[in-house]
Amino acid sequence: MELPGIELKRHSGKVVEEEIELDLNETQTNLTSIDTAEAYAEDAEKMRRAVSRVKTGEISEEEFKKFRLQLGIYGQRPDQQGFSMVRVKLPYGLLTSSQVRQVGKIARDFADGIAHVTTRQDIQLHWVRLENVPELMETLNEVGLTTREACGNTVRNIVGSPLAGVSSDEAFDVTPYSHLLAKHFLRNELSQTLPRKFKISFSGSADERDAIIPWIHDIGYVADMRNIDGAAVRGFKVFVGGGLGAQPRVADVLEEFLPAELLIPTTEAIVKVFNDHGNRQIRSKARMKYVLWKLGFEEFKRLVREERERVLASGRTFPEAETTEEEGYHPISDPGIPQTKGDSEFNRWLGSNVFPQRQRGYNAVYVNTTIGDFTVDQLFELGRIADKYTNGRMRTTAQQDIVLRWIRSSDIASIYNELRRVGLHQAGAQEIANVTSCPGADTCNLGITHSRALGKELTQLLHRHPDWNTLLKGLRIKISGCPNSCGQHHIAAIGFHGATKKVDGGEIPSYLLSIGGGMNSGKYTFGGTLGRIPARHAPEAVTRIIKRYLSNRTESENFWQFCERVGVPAFRDDIKDLADLRPEKLTKDLFVDLGQDKLFAAESGEGECAA
Numbered sequence: 001m002e003l004p005g006i007e008l009k010r011h012s013g014k015v016v017e018e019e020i021e022l023d024l025n026e027t028q029t030n031l032t033s034i035d036t037a038e039a040y041a042e043d044a045e046k047m048r049r050a051v052s053r054v055k056t057g058e059i060s061e062e063e064f065k066k067f068r069l070q071l072g073i074y075g076q077r078p079d080q081q082g083f084s085m086v087r088v089k090l091p092y093g094l095l096t097s098s099q100v101r102q103v104g105k106i107a108r109d110f111a112d113g114i115a116h117v118t119t120r121q122d123i124q125l126h127w128v129r130l131e132n133v134p135e136l137m138e139t140l141n142e143v144g145l146t147t148r149e150a151c152g153n154t155v156r157n158i159v160g161s162p163l164a165g166v167s168s169d170e171a172f173d174v175t176p177y178s179h180l181l182a183k184h185f186l187r188n189e190l191s192q193t194l195p196r197k198f199k200i201s202f203s204g205s206a207d208e209r210d211a212i213i214p215w216i217h218d219i220g221y222v223a224d225m226r227n228i229d230g231a232a233v234r235g236f237k238v239f240v241g242g243g244l245g246a247q248p249r250v251a252d253v254l255e256e257f258l259p260a261e262l263l264i265p266t267t268e269a270i271v272k273v274f275n276d277h278g279n280r281q282i283r284s285k286a287r288m289k290y291v292l293w294k295l296g297f298e299e300f301k302r303l304v305r306e307e308r309e310r311v312l313a314s315g316r317t318f319p320e321a322e323t324t325e326e327e328g329y330h331p332i333s334d335p336g337i338p339q340t341k342g343d344s345e346f347n348r349w350l351g352s353n354v355f356p357q358r359q360r361g362y363n364a365v366y367v368n369t370t371i372g373d374f375t376v377d378q379l380f381e382l383g384r385i386a387d388k389y390t391n392g393r394m395r396t397t398a399q400q401d402i403v404l405r406w407i408r409s410s411d412i413a414s415i416y417n418e419l420r421r422v423g424l425h426q427a428g429a430q431e432i433a434n435v436t437s438c439p440g441a442d443t444c445n446l447g448i449t450h451s452r453a454l455g456k457e458l459t460q461l462l463h464r465h466p467d468w469n470t471l472l473k474g475l476r477i478k479i480s481g482c483p484n485s486c487g488q489h490h491i492a493a494i495g496f497h498g499a500t501k502k503v504d505g506g507e508i509p510s511y512l513l514s515i516g517g518g519m520n521s522g523k524y525t526f527g528g529t530l531g532r533i534p535a536r537h538a539p540e541a542v543t544r545i546i547k548r549y550l551s552n553r554t555e556s557e558n559f560w561q562f563c564e565r566v567g568v569p570a571f572r573d574d575i576k577d578l579a580d581l582r583p584e585k586l587t588k589d590l591f592v593d594l595g596q597d598k599l600f601a602a603e604s605g606e607g608e609c610a611a
Helices: 017-029 037-055 061-070 097-109 130-141 175-185 260-277 288-295 297-313 344-353 376-389 409-421 451-463 466-471 535-552 559-566 568-579
Strands: 073-075 083-088 094-096 114-117 123-129 200-203 219-228 231-240 252-259 354-356 362-367 373-375 393-396 402-408 477-480 494-503 506-515 518-520 523-525 528-534
Touching (some): 037 061, 037 130, 061 073, 083 130, 094 097, 097 123, 097 130, 097 376, 097 393, 123 130, 175 200, 175 260, 252 260, 260 288, 288 297, 344 354, 344 362, 344 409, 376 393, 376 402, 376 409, 402 409, 451 466, 451 494, 506 535, 518 559, 535 559, 535 568, 559 568
Parallel strands (some): 200 219
Antiparallel strands (some): 073 083, 094 393, 231 252, 362 402, 506 528, 518 523
């Protein structure tokens, strides 16, 4: 059985990989750029044929890997062969009630019963048998969802503010522009065989309340309005060349103000320069940030503007963003938010998870679970609740939450009770207790430690101290199971990334601990490293860091200012004993990772998911 458009050429019974790779790329780039059910069906059928061929040995695992990554399918760890992680692409995090129910059905029928919301607003499904992937894709396609280009060397999922269109401090609603670019680059020939993955974000304002963080993206667009010749003009501040991973880089500002009409030509020009100058020989040096380091910012900017002029001079016409404003369909009956006297749990949830929209009488409600994991029952209930109380839409967030918008103030208490029935009433959505974590060594090939287990431990710790959440507004804890920052640990107030330490003939699961990452007073900062500590000492390290800050800060001093004043060495002294691995300090439990019951041994394969 052959893949459509792929002619295998053999010499002496061996496949010529270079020729197959070229044919495979041609198959991918000759697709229509229109987002249609027919195109989705074609992807699923290609996957069915490819799965059949790799199982019979007609194509190699390496050839198949290139193919499946383009369609959003990752392999899991070496001891989990035959199982896949499926990433569902959700441009700017948008989900409808029917889609979230379908994801629940898929999690039940094909995966392990969990849908994991990622830091890029996607949904990941784990433990999917490879032979079931094509049917899973078809089931997604029934509700207009796709996995295509959620992985691979492509323009990845375009992230956008979950409060777009309802925030009181946004310049304008970035939803139409996020949608425009997502549609433009899906199956676009320019973005099919890039040197490496490419990430784009849209923020409605510069305050970063939406957790999108433009300065860590290949392109970060931040909405702005300017008065030009007496007219109000929509546009964007444009960041380029940001990134995390082993060598994080703060993005440069390419344009202080880019008129919105130049969005597609400018994005195409940046992607084209990256495509032309990116490193295709060394994968670890292939992201766009390395192009800026190599060329220098001024030369990069010159090349982008030169390429944009070519695009504009080509005579092409570019679609405009559809600026129709989203509206809720439930009429307002009571503009006030009701309080439940004596119910402290409800009042805490109200203060941390509910945000008034700029549309009077409506609210955005953050639904957060521990480390972004939603069960089948919770997904079905979210779909029902969205139909009952909102316009049937919701959005995922970069903090691994789901936001229900257009909730009437008069319905707040009722929706809390409905969320409570299925365990979705956890408070702290915009507080330090909302810990972010990647899947880590549970399923990821690159994972060193079981970061999800640490995420659960820290979430429980912080919920035992509700006063901390009140006092530590704006702080975030983020965890990655390896240095690649899928959990975005570099930009956390307190960040962890997985490591290992060989001691006394064994291995201790460990984390490198950093503090002070994020934006403070307009400055963009990656966290400073305190040191390496055993995984089981991480909760105590967090406790000590928080206590040092709360006990020694000045009245108006935030955490970042405090870190600058006292310096990293002061915090390092606080955890020095936790990092002490002299023989008399060793205990058996240190050699067992959190959430595990056997001796730790670091095992990682070839990365398919690195940040």
